[in-house]
Amino acid sequence: MTTLWKPEILDPANVSDAARIKELMSDSVQLVDHGPALQDEIGKCLPDVKEVSYRIVYYPWRNLALRLPEAGAFHGIRENRNRLKIDDHAAELIHAARVGIVGLSTGYAIAIAMVSLGFQRFRLADFDALELTNLNRIPASLMDIGLNKCVSAARRMAEINPYCDIEIYQDGVNPDNCTDFVAGLDQLIEVCDSFSIKVALRETCRTARVPVIMNTSDRCMLDVERYDQEPERALFHGLAGDLNVATLSNMGADERVGLALRIIVADNVSTGLGASLFEIDRTLQTWPQLSSDVTSGAGAVVDIARHIAVGLPVASGRSFGQSYLDLVQPEPDYASFPSAPPRDTNCATGDLKRDMIAAAKLAPSGGNAQRWHFEWQDNQLELAVSDGVQVAMDIDQRGSLVAVGAAWMNARALAASRRSLGDARLSSGDRALVELGDGDGGLPNYLAEFIPRRMTNRRHLEARGLSVEDIAALKNAAWAEGGELVLFEGEARNSYANFLARAERLRFLSPQLHDDLARELVWPGEEPVRQGLDVRTLELSPPDLEKVKLAMRPDIMAALRERNLGAALGDPVKDAFAAAGLGFVITIEGEGQEAYMRGGAALQRVWLEATCRRLWAQPWSPCFLYAQTGDEAASLMPEELKVEARALHEEWVETVGLGARKAVLSLRMGYGAPPTAVSMRE
Ligand SMILES: Cc1cc2nc3c(=O)[nH]c(=O)nc-3n(C[C@H](O)[C@H](O)[C@H](O)COP(=O)(O)O)c2cc1C
Incomplete structure (x- = not known):
């Protein structure tokens, strides 16, 4: 059987490759230099490339070697x-x-x-x-x-x-x-x-x-x-x-x-x-x-x-x-889908101070808890975490601070769109401030328009990856507020979802996290649902809602915990990420409460930019998202799950490459149809 079907690709700058080229030449292999013939195309196709490096490609079955651009330049020209x-x-x-x-x-x-x-x-x-x-x-x-x-x-x-x-x-x-x-x-x-x-x-x-x-x-x-x-x-x-x-x-x-x-x-x-x-x-x-x-x-x-x-x-x-x-289905025309139901909170009454508060309220918050307090002091809006029931996941109020940071972003974006933004800053404590003025603080005008349209969409989305332009715009949005995106695309998206699935199991098996989750959900009949997670926004089929009811039973979770079972509790997160363009984590540098508020602003800016690009998002994080150490992660768990929580937390820090950075939120995102139900506000 012949093995002569692979060309040899030789880099003249590499010593052993150079020796091989010399050997071929002395073996009377014919060398054809395509460099001169390609000059014109290189100039047109790769205008930003100053110098193209070349390879010698030896085709043994032809006794011929070609001098060709290296792979990147070669593809850039060939597929131009x-x-x-x-x-x-x-x-x-x-x-x-x-x-x-x-x-x-x-x-x-x-x-x-x-x-x-x-x-x-x-x-x-x-x-x-x-x-x-x-x-x-x-x-x-x-x-x-x-x-x-x-x-x-x-x-x-x-x-x-x-x-x-x-x-x-x-x-x-x-x-x-x-x-x-x-x-x-x-x-x-x-x-x-x-x-x-x-x-x-x-x-x-x-x-x-x-x-x-x-x-x-x-x-x-x-x-x-x-x-x-x-x-x-x-x-x-x-x-x-x-x-x-x-x-x-x-x-x-x-x-x-x-x-x-x-x-x-x-x-x-x-x-x-x-x-x-x-x-x-x-x-x-x-x-x-x-x-x-x-x-x-x-x-x-x-x-x-x-x-x-x-x-x-x-x-x-x-x-x-x-x-x-x-068989190639036309791209769904999402414009023809019924749009999401309208928001109950209007941030376009024309009364600036009222509208800024309404915009702040339209920010996302974990479990729709809205643990925030907004107050005008003359011409300065003060935003802070309010008293109220704190859930275990919200370690040191870090999740609530993220929500306040997102609200701060919304208030700034609204004032900017009316050229009424003055100084806006985060105090070193837990306060975020927005003063009225006559500028836009460098914020794009269009962001405000998407404040009421941004919403969590828990429907299955298209698995198609995001366009490069969309990804670049999202990264820029995060950078503009000091945040960074760690992306999980393609195969990495699936491995990340598998990781989240293991963490999701811990969330259900930890009695305190389970209890928090059960209290967050608001079932039909328990109206009004101005706070908490209206189960209709989970976008689940009737059989899946029945499964949620089972998963909300502490006795069933205890039985699984005692037998070290329950891997299936992670299946929904795997399915959700498989039905999304990508998964990503927003991270932020810095210490203390201010870092989390800044992270919340980055989250919201990314989410508004995504909404403008017809992208939908759903946060889905490991239950120890706000744990900075293995000990903090273990503190959320009963004795028998502490070791596993520590190990998973370590894996999380490594997977996201956190180092000294703080995790703000993990989300899935993709193109798709609008949600059929929206959350409300108090
Ligand atoms: C810090 C934080 C954590 C969140 N975690 C989740 C989550 O794990 N799963 C989920 O489906 N939504 C999550 N959300 C989304 C909230 O449930 C959502 O923002 C809230 O219900 C309000 O709905 P809206 O985003 O449609 O306005 C989170 C939001 C924030 C700000």
Whole structure:
């Protein structure tokens, strides 16, 4: 088996690479310097790059070396024209996605189109060698006849982009290596001939929650099976009943053929394919595929793969011809959703002092506790934490100070929008002050408009990542108030949610935290609900609300605690973060009460900016969010959970990279439909 399908990438600035280049040159390898030919494009595509560094890329199967820009510059030039169709963030997701392709006939055309589009990480499988009969449809070359198809494809791919990361399975996929092949894939493109391998791959992908795309190269029939989103989904859309590897192994050859026909649905096949099926192994070597079908099918597959890679909504289903675009669901028009119910607090009466207080009240607060006090002293508004019931999580009133800081931000933003803002500062104690004046304190005018529109949205949101522009704007909003965002995107978002799930279990199993939570919730019938968490704002289905009722029972929690069980208590946070664009933590530097108030201002500025960008957020933090030490975290727990709380707190400090910084709040955020219920204010 040949191993010659990976180019060698050599950095002339590296001593051992330089020696290797010298060796190649003395071995009569031809060197072509693409530097001069690329100068013009470099100038146009990378105007900010002063000097591009180069690599020598040696293609052993061609006995040729090229001098090419290093990976970053190479991609910047090669994908330059895509940028308004595929923005930088989407391009990163496409670069990062690992795609498996099984069957390198149709798969050959797909692989080439994928590399051209920008996909870079591949796993290819085919045991077959290239034959002349393959060249009726696949973009290989006469030079490669006799070569394994994966090797031939990998070489062509490397000749388009040498920085691709390609693994190949020259023995093809079989029941023994199927799991290995699928492990770590983000998508599988299944275009092989073997029915049993098709079934085995689907079963493995369903377990591993990997989406499968199949193209049948007849009338451009394309199938999408979103096992990542539907882990219970029947294989082949259920067209073969409850099929799996075990049931298939008990079937005879005729039964299998019948089943395969049921899956492709005999009525759907073109006349040419239908007639050919009677001639296979007689006058035809195998079933027919035209270059036009394979090429247009490849385009459809890559387009679907691109949508899935960037997190755009694609449904499971089957399509023909260009109708594959029907599977790409249009972006939901959120404007057409019923908007959230109106706020009960009006901050636009025109009476500045009243409106500033109303704006301050519209700030978020943990459990909607509104532990704050706002008072005008002449032309100065004073905001502070009020007396009232304190919950255990609110260690040293840190959460209440965050809420006061958010209220302070709102009052400033409202005064700024009317050019009536004077001095605004935080005292070193627990007071926040806003004086009236005639300026805007450098605050953007538009923030105030979003004060009543900002609200906690606990609905499931889109899993699509945030655009780079949105992320940059949120970071800037945090910085403007001295805060910083620690982002958890993609896989990191899921690991972060798994961490939160473990902390969530502790929240339910700690009697004092559980008691606080139960007192926070306001159930229908307990009106008026001007304070506390109206359960309608939890956006839960009736069965899930029943689960909440069970989880609110101290006896049930005690039973779980005694047996060291209850991992399922963390499931809702995992589901919620899976249904969000990202998770993030806001952190702040500094000490004492002032730091938490400043953190609250950063939180609110980020949240207002997000609202303006049609992004929704829901805070969801570990129960020891405001513990600065392991001891403080342990103080929230009963004896048997103290060790676990300390360990989780340590993990939290490390995961967020807190160091001396303070955690302000942890949230999930994403695009989606408005909430159906809103919180009220006293
Ligand atoms: C410090 C703090 C902690 C919060 N923690 C949570 C939380 O763990 N889960 C949640 O769903 N909402 C949380 N929230 C959101 C509040 O419940 C919400 O702000 C409050 O109910 C008012 O609703 P609104 O944000 O829609 O105005 C938190 C808010 C703050 C300021």
